[in-house]
Amino acid sequence: MKSFNPPRRTLMGPGPSDIHPRVLAALSRPTVGHLDPTFVGMMDEVKEMLRYVFRTENDLTLPISAPGSAGMETCLVNLIEPGDVVVVCVNGVFGGRMKEIVGRCGGTPVVVEDRWGDPVDLQKAEDALKANPGARAMCWVDGETSTGVRSDSSALCALAAKHGALSIVDAVTSLGGTPVLVDEWGADAVYSGSQKCLSCVPGISPVTFGERAVERIRGRNAPVQSWFMDLNLVMGYWGGSGGAPRTYHHTAPVNALYALHESLVMIREEGIQDGWARHRRMYNALAAGLEAMGLGLFVAEEHRLPQLNSVTVPEGVDEAAVRRRLLDDYGLEIGAGLGALAGKVWRIGLMGQSATPVNVTLCLGALESVLADAGAGITVGTALPAANRELTQG
């Protein structure tokens, strides 16, 4: 068995995204103990920088030592108790996953269903809250990774608050790419992932909880069914802001947290608003190029998530063969459709370090060439001029 040397890839799928060499360098710095005083100092900086990207003052803001799906489960398992009614908005794979987990927590999910590719319908959400007075929470996906649609989380948070329900928001794909305004929205619990617009290695899930959520966790009747995800215990290690001594809970993923720290330093250097604008600009260029090429985007323009673009596969084209050629000839990864959209769309990510003119140019050029070669009736040389008009603006 030999050492593994991965090929060079450009990552433009639904995550992981490209990782800056600075982050990879931080990742490989020598490991220190998870209770080392220098490491504990770094943990405080990570928490502070996560508050910056989440746009919040929430004290309970920290990275969970596992992937985004575990962040989702951490939010639900801590806030939901057996018997709780939870309004779950489902408009893609990840809303469906929330519903599944609510059930496994002993909650009763009330599903608000919308067509995949549409945002959560505000009227239907409010109707569900009205029909279920006393609902413990409402949860939804701010940016659905399976479709690339963005819902109106500001309005949904207001609805949940109005009806006395906690708001639980999936910001896995949105955090860092589009505004996730935890305090302005009044969101009670929000989780994300490290490997999307934060451009860190996969395996970490940043979460943040507001005061109402913390009260709810502290005032539970039943213990949290997961020991690993029990925030009453996790808080003992990650601590409050007062510098209380840290107690061992589990061994933190030390090196992955070095990497998260560095990716957050880079986001601060750019400025989060400038980062949002960059994602928007790269999306404008990609979309212009795709449209010039004759390809359609699956989501209506006003609801698109700039960092994740579902592109309709043209009639008669073998979508898997196209992805395979992009990977083999260009080292370029784009994503397949997921769930109900398998075989129907490609998902092109412009997340974090993948949202650059270099990547947009490569993706459009390579896709055009491969599609032309596949007999999809596409003329090479139409996408880049259209994209370029957007790239050279601003």
Add this chain to the structure above:
Amino acid sequence: MKSFNPPRRTLMGPGPSDIHPRVLAALSRPTVGHLDPTFVGMMDEVKEMLRYVFRTENDLTLPISAPGSAGMETCLVNLIEPGDVVVVCVNGVFGGRMKEIVGRCGGTPVVVEDRWGDPVDLQKAEDALKANPGARAMCWVDGETSTGVRSDSSALCALAAKHGALSIVDAVTSLGGTPVLVDEWGADAVYSGSQKCLSCVPGISPVTFGERAVERIRGRNAPVQSWFMDLNLVMGYWGGSGGAPRTYHHTAPVNALYALHESLVMIREEGIQDGWARHRRMYNALAAGLEAMGLGLFVAEEHRLPQLNSVTVPEGVDEAAVRRRLLDDYGLEIGAGLGALAGKVWRIGLMGQSATPVNVTLCLGALESVLADAGAGITVGTALPAANRELTQG
């Protein structure tokens, strides 16, 4: 906020252990997608090498994408259903954690308690099995990280099998340092951690399940309460041995798995039996040095785990101040006592890449100097000659 540059440390606590530069180099290789064909090939190699270190042919052998505590919870949450009686052997912190999780799974723990520092008592374990016919499982810690004691897992597995209970074994600290013989023991489920004797970065938990355990998981009545840890779903991504197509479950921690792969390659290069022998030899040297210095080991000689040594803190010595000086002056981390042993012992780890003559020599020399300076009545220069006699043998 600036980049974080950790200090140089020698890690001789209860984990993480020192990490070889080859593993850190692997860790920082460019990220590829978690469904990239080259990555999927690497996953198969990781599974094969985990079977090698676990000494098993178990098909269901894979790394869980979270720390060892999540590996513990994964085993319990998949094998235990509400109402199940589970014999839990508790002789330290981690047995206590198993009991806690069994309760959160809706199981009824029947505790077999032994003094911290003693191994699990076989007679008491069998009595508990006899008194609870139909017990679903018996679980225990093979090498208790909180005390450094080793229990007789071979005999305990035989007892469990004799009484029709599944055996669930914590091998977090033992795997790679002392024989963990899954097939020879007939263990049904075993979990470990990446950051101990495997000398990989923290954050990954290798697990293995035998046929009886897999049947149990497939034949459950209640769904697994954790979605993230549900092996019925995790198996879809990690796959069987037949090369069936992988389906997305969560985004794997790609870079941490590069590191695990490399650490396993290194274990194969050394040969696992030679690795066990090295841990034993370094322990002999460390123990000889500590005894020459006049320090006592907490666990009786015949039950000691060579890779984790609990050293009794001498009367009148400020144990935290000693650890702090070792850290500040020598960059050397040793562990504090945990739970009931806090303040009473130090825990000195000789795990994986930390089990070397360099580390043993540094640890004895530094500890002798700091203790002499602290007025503990210790003469500098007595430990190393004793240790050296062991190091130069064989």
